Amino acid sequence: MSSSSTPSCITSSTLTLFSDWSFCNGCGLPPRIGTAKNDDETTTTDDLINDDNSCMNKQQQQTTTTSTRKKLLICRKCKTAAYHDSACQKIHWAKGRHKYECKKLSVALQPLRDISSSLPSSNSSYSNRRRCLWWWKHLGQKDLIDCNKIWKFSSIRWNRDEEYLDAMDGFQKALEPIMKIWNENNQEIILSAKESSSSSSSSSTTSIFGIQLARKLLFCAYCEADGNQPDSSRSRLAQCISILLQLRNFECGSFDDNKQQKKNHDIITPLLNDAWMELMFSYEDLPELRKITYHVAHMAIQSGKGRCEWNDPMQRPGYMAKFDAVGISDSNNNDCSADNIMSLPYILPEQHPEWCRILENNWKDIKAELSVLLLQNNNNNINRNTMMTSSSSSSTWGRVGCGNRGSGSDDHRVVSSGDWTEYVLFGTGAVSYTDDDAPVTKRLLKRYVADAVSLAESGGGEIIFSKLAPHTHIDAHCGPTNFRLTAHLGLTVPNNNNDDDANGGGECKIRVKNSWYYWETGKILLFDDSYEHEIRNDTDEVRIVLLMRFWHPLLRNEKRQLELSEARRQKEMAVEKRYHPPLV
Template sequence: MSTETQFLDKWWQGIGLWYNAQAYEKAMTCWEDASRENVCDDKISNLLVFLAGCYLDARNFVKARECCLRALENRWDRPTAFLATGEYIASYEEDDTEHEPWKEALRIVKKAIKKGSNMWVNPYQRPGFLYRPIAPKQKHIYEEVEQPSWCRSLETNSNQILNDFKDLYKHGKSLAECPTHWPAVGSGSHRDGAGQHDGSVLVGDWREIVLFGSGGQPHLAPFTTRLLQQYAPDAIDLANAGGGEIIFSVLGPKARIQPHCAGHNLRLTAHLGLVIPSRNDRCQIRIADDWRDWEEGKVLVFDDSFEHEVRNDSNQIRAVLLLRFWHPSLLTSERHSALESVMKAKQEDGLRRCCPPLPVPNCWVEDRGMERTNCEKCTRTGHQSIRIQKPSEFLCVCGLSINQ
């Protein structure tokens, strides 16, 4: 039996185990054996990237990295290179034993750029989903002259915004302490939305009140709400579309937000400083390789798709009004379609980990596994509805052929 035949036999054997027996670990063993055959074919990189995702789900980060490295192997220009690089980064970011995963992520993307990959523009800009049409136009910090005009309106009315904040804060003992009656960031109990898992990068206490977006309660801050509705409707539009909430954000004393990147690059972030510790105590934000201070009553605008972190080494809280708004390089007409494409890509990224690549591409099976189509007989969809009768012949669990 030729090496090529052995390779394909093991691949199809794994497909049968995956779909017919739901014996996922045994299927992975078959594919790992197949991937070690001496076959020079770009298709093997598809299989390795899928295996990497399986190992990530199983929290076997060492094997996930091995698969990613083999998928790349000096071929950073492969169509699968962006997926392989993303899984490679995830193998560090999801590994609880890694103390500084962002350093590995930065190293990986720098290497990809050096190897000639055109998937990345800046190694610090590593959002989960990069909207490429605007990526080359992006910068990480926007100085005052580059900021939207409504930022000046926020600054002019910062005292009244601060009063709204203090009314919400009043149950706290003092402005030196975190408002423990506020929801904790990342708790998931008060919202879904773009920042649901922000708590995963937190060391210390971080609290929030959401005004617009998932879990929003605009009535809690009446003056701020009216001001935003008048001057920053684009920020409210983005929040209501699911692209990022508008919140009062309080970071506790001695707390840190570890380096991370936002989920997409369709927005900018504005912080209006409300309660800021003295500059004698370090309380700063780093965006890419720039450290910046906040100022009370002043707006800081940056692109959170670039790596950023926050340190509050003081004994005081840091409080800001945090807004996300549409990136200025996006045409108004493309905003919602771009966000929909990002959300669809995020959904398909999860589904892709359940749909192994086939030795012979089959668009009908791919569409069923990715939940783009339903069975005409039983209406089932997804990978669990798929069965394989023999190579290249697939059925729905109800018995109707998928190859049509």
């Protein structure tokens, strides 16, 4: 983060609910190609609003103008569904069962509306924007002292055995005054950004108290989430985010001292990230609320523009690497930045690295070795079953994510049906540390795909034979980082059969971000798994690919280990933050 980046004020209109709609929820099709933009208004019904706050990036705007696609209309009640027109809306309401989820979604979205409305409106004057600190104005000195006292006492209890629940009660009690102000005054304060009684206090005092408060709110939200109180957890996170965003506004130009500003900025940004991330995850477990994660991601990205590498609501970054734009041709696009080059979810074959061609040319040899490994596994299983004794050579194929592989250890959770197994060639849990199990494949990999072997051996990835049983579904999920890409070399690819039904039954395919792709035997499919992806094998056949994670080509050699250890450090810190209450 460069110190020259000046934070800009965030207003209620900066943060809009998710508006990057790609498909109609009624018919599943993209926006229609229209003639004039004005047509939208004529089709707006009582229940639909025309979303004018859409915050598209340049690229999308271009596609919109060249093909003049009409914007979709958005369900006025929940703002989480988009339609071509009221006919499509009716389909979704009845057949799509939106009538059962609309209200639920609307209620669950409230914390996001609260965050947005806690910010000053864009037309309030600069000084009003600065003074708009709801928590600071209404929180008395006594409240703050009491809060700290109870918090400290509860932290001590937290560290004793068996007193977690009492400690959590204490944390909640300590934050009661804040909750009260939030519930009672939120709207009111925003409307009347009048002279603050505490405007005399210095910027740094405000920032210090604000940051302390935000830390407590975040920790309490963690406790509540783990203690199965999702609603209070979300409300807590909304307060935390609102405070941090306001602090950031408060800082706009309020420090002559650039160093102090940068220091606060460096504290606020990661805290804000953690809070957005936790809010996002709070919607992930319930399938009916899952789509709200996009709204959270969208707002988080809007509020953090230019401050992080995370730039797409279809990502859930645990850690995002910073790439250098050096050496990238920008002849096609003058606004070319590292950001939009990085945001490729799927890499076209003509952009594949050279080694892809080499593996593709040798796919038959690789498949021959795979066949031997499959046969051995079957024999092992037969031996075990017939002799009823524990075989000395344990099964070499394991469920993905169930071994003790360092990366992707949660992978098995996303398998909603069927079976997903792996044979690890390189990486934690590798079956053999010699080349004997798959000599040709391993030699090819070592010689030509060093970027994948080195990533696997440093614990940041793996090279496996990945086998999907018939009718296996892997639910939508995101990889934790963008410093690596994923390659699949198709070895056993089922025949697609589109006859079953219109919803793509009988196909074997992968969705990355918004598009579906198909494997081909002997061909490589390349994607960035930090984007949401899901896999459906709806055929009666097995699908096997050689899966390779490799260092992102734009990540320079000398930066790789640095990025990997930084990602590890942040992962450890995340655990630390979640289970250790802040002291003040």
